[in-house]
Amino acid sequence: MEKDAYAVIFTNRLGADAEGYGAMADRMEELARAQPGYLGHDSVRGADGAGITVSYWAMEEAVKAWRANAEHLDAQAMGRERFYDWFRLDVCRVERSYDFDRTSLEDRQ
Amino acid sequence: MEKDAYAVIFTNRLGADAEGYGAMADRMEELARAQPGYLGHDSVRGADGAGITVSYWAMEEAVKAWRANAEHLDAQAMGRERFYDWFRLDVCRVERSYDFDRTSLEDRQ
Numbered sequence: 001m002e003k004d005a006y007a008v009i010f011t012n013r014l015g016a017d018a019e020g021y022g023a024m025a026d027r028m029e030e031l032a033r034a035q036p037g038y039l040g041h042d043s044v045r046g047a048d049g050a051g052i053t054v055s056y057w058a059m060e061e062a063v064k065a066w067r068a069n070a071e072h073l074d075a076q077a078m079g080r081e082r083f084y085d086w087f088r089l090d091v092c093r094v095e096r097s098y099d100f101d102r103t104s105l106e107d108r109q
Numbered sequence: 110m111e112k113d114a115y116a117v118i119f120t121n122r123l124g125a126d127a128e129g130y131g132a133m134a135d136r137m138e139e140l141a142r143a144q145p146g147y148l149g150h151d152s153v154r155g156a157d158g159a160g161i162t163v164s165y166w167a168m169e170e171a172v173k174a175w176r177a178n179a180e181h182l183d184a185q186a187m188g189r190e191r192f193y194d195w196f197r198l199d200v201c202r203v204e205r206s207y208d209f210d211r212t213s214l215e216d217r218q
Contacts, residue, residue: 097200
């Protein structure tokens with residue numbers, strides 16, 4: 001990830017009432033991709049309902065604009081009212097990154 | 110998470126040869142907990158082998174010391190040689206955090 005990008009770490013656990021969650025998550029992904037400054041995201045959910053999604057943004061203003069997006073605000077409210085047992089959001093500045101890819105390693109050999 | 114803590118985001122995918130991975134991961138967790146400045150971690154792995162682990166540290170020196178820990182260096186080498194198809198590490202400074210917990214919400218009502 002580029003230096004001085006922002007990473008938003010969303011750590012959460014889904015509760016029992018997850019009807020409609022998948023559609024909402026898909027829509028939020030589509031909407032996030034269309035935001036200025038969106039750089040990408042990674043998302044993993046375990047069998048126990050715990051999940052971590054990290055989204056990356058080019059600058060802090062992009063994080064704030066996404067947080068304040070009207071449709072996203074509705075989704076955030078739904079998340080608190082229905083979907084999540086708990087969550088934590090960490091807004092972070094990326095200082096440095098390292099990559100490893102076995103495929104490119106094998107390509108070099 | 111406290112302001113000015115560090116978050117290390119480890120995004121990865123396990124390859125086919127995962128024998129011994131669980132024991133190594135357990136040992137690294139035990140070792141990390143014993144490091145000065147360790148604040149906690151969250152880890153999720155999906156059914157497809159993708160995983161995200163976020164560890165939190167009180168200061169940057171703690172991140173560097175953990176990275177340079179001798180037993181951890183051995184594990185890092187094992188990870189590149191055997192376990193991971195790819196990974197990315199982002200070292201980030203936490204600027205702010207938000208929490209939500211349904212249980213405490215219901216307790217308040």
